[in-house]
Amino acid sequence: MSDTPRRPGDNTQGNRLDPWFDAYAERAHNLRASEIRALFSVVSRPEVVSLAGGMPNLKDLPLPRLADTAHKLILDHGAQALQYGSGQGWEILRDQLVDVMTYDGITGADPDDIVVTTGSQQALDLMAELFIDAGDVVLAESPSYVGALGCFRARQADVVHVDLDEDGLVPESLEHTIRGLKAQGRAVKFLYTIPNFQNPAGVTLSEERRPIIADICLREHVLILEDNPYGLLGFDSDPLPALKSYSPEGVVYLGSVSKMFAPGMRIGWAFAPHAIRDKLILASEAAILSPTMFGQMFLSQYLADYDWYGQVKSFRSMYHERCEAMLGALAEYMPDCSWTTPSGGFYTWVRLPDGLDAKSMLPRAVKAQVAYVSGTAFYYDGRGADHMRLSFCFPSPEEIREGVRRLASVVNAEKDLVEMFGAGFVPLDGHHDGPATPSSSAH
Numbered sequence: 001m002s003d004t005p006r007r008p009g010d011n012t013q014g015n016r017l018d019p020w021f022d023a024y025a026e027r028a029h030n031l032r033a034s035e036i037r038a039l040f041s042v043v044s045r046p047e048v049v050s051l052a053g054g055m056p057n058l059k060d061l062p063l064p065r066l067a068d069t070a071h072k073l074i075l076d077h078g079a080q081a082l083q084y085g086s087g088q089g090w091e092i093l094r095d096q097l098v099d100v101m102t103y104d105g106i107t108g109a110d111p112d113d114i115v116v117t118t119g120s121q122q123a124l125d126l127m128a129e130l131f132i133d134a135g136d137v138v139l140a141e142s143p144s145y146v147g148a149l150g151c152f153r154a155r156q157a158d159v160v161h162v163d164l165d166e167d168g169l170v171p172e173s174l175e176h177t178i179r180g181l182k183a184q185g186r187a188v189k190f191l192y193t194i195p196n197f198q199n200p201a202g203v204t205l206s207e208e209r210r211p212i213i214a215d216i217c218l219r220e221h222v223l224i225l226e227d228n229p230y231g232l233l234g235f236d237s238d239p240l241p242a243l244k245s246y247s248p249e250g251v252v253y254l255g256s257v258s259k260m261f262a263p264g265m266r267i268g269w270a271f272a273p274h275a276i277r278d279k280l281i282l283a284s285e286a287a288i289l290s291p292t293m294f295g296q297m298f299l300s301q302y303l304a305d306y307d308w309y310g311q312v313k314s315f316r317s318m319y320h321e322r323c324e325a326m327l328g329a330l331a332e333y334m335p336d337c338s339w340t341t342p343s344g345g346f347y348t349w350v351r352l353p354d355g356l357d358a359k360s361m362l363p364r365a366v367k368a369q370v371a372y373v374s375g376t377a378f379y380y381d382g383r384g385a386d387h388m389r390l391s392f393c394f395p396s397p398e399e400i401r402e403g404v405r406r407l408a409s410v411v412n413a414e415k416d417l418v419e420m421f422g423a424g425f426v427p428l429d430g431h432h433d434g435p436a437t438p439s440s441s442a443h
Ligand SMILES: Cc1ncc(COP(=O)(O)O)c(C=O)c1O
Pocket: 054, 118, 119, 120, 121, 122, 145, 147, 194, 199, 227, 229, 255, 256, 257, 258, 263, 266, 267, 268
């Protein structure tokens, strides 16, 4: 192709789809559309019951009052709210976040060790930027949050999964994995863990295991990255103490207002040991200069003037009702599957009958107007096809029941096929009408 642009002094020619293909950094070739994002366009059709996304349900927020607060904020403090702010985050908000963390058993935090970020997703990205060189090992639960795996993949990490059961991360598996890696001369950069109402498994790390996990990591000199966006959303219990409360110097704790208030705020934070906090500020300034000043001031007023914890409690009971609807419908319609029983959060993790493949079944589910996320999205190594993540946060209890009923008919049809033809059988149309498969990577 004679009209393909070339880099100066370079003989490469890109390819037909992207003339700049050869110009990307090596790590850019590791970027993938997550299986969840690939689903977005289909599942947002109104006729589809989506048990796929993890969107919080915001219908109970006091929108007219919030509108007044925003109006007043601009009127009274617009010149500050619309200005750049500190790279570390607004001091007044950081003070308030110290109070928010007391609900997770973190007391006496120094607001100077908090860095406000653009959602906890940015904090994950900053941690990856600071700690991961190509080939470095990161430990994560088995399964783990797709958005974190994406960050680690983009930095060319080697993610090693550690066992997870109904009581959360398994200490013996953690210790065994760290020792095995060390024996191979491979250092572990950090353990990434979601102790509360885990995404995607819905399980919570038991109180007994918390000090044990913290101790293993201290002893083995493995930093913990504790991601806690769902911590306040226990259905009928207050949060268990954060890992950070057991090991203040060994844990970087990530918080977020996305699930306790609203994800559109795009505000999260990292509470880190002092030296790491210095690096986080520098990396964040390099990435975004400063977090949203308007958002921080708005959030600060929300925390100060509203009964924000009362709002959290009302979210809890709404999600509890939805979770009950889902577990009830699973018991009624899908007795051949098994699933976790969450005590909070948004998700349950469903195991399919033997021989079924959640990834190849997905197009047929979408055709039956129900969506889920295949378990494969939550592993680094292609495992997970025997599971799917169902979320109960957004649809109404009636929609959840209907969604599970539709899903059960797909699962039953699939089971019949597997019984008749054996596992691995995929109807011809299965591969072709499947917009839900991830878009292919550059490589
Ligand atoms: C486990 C986990 N961590 C982090 C995030 C990112 O949240 P946010 O960037 O909105 O704070 C999510 C979002 O769903 C999540 O489930």
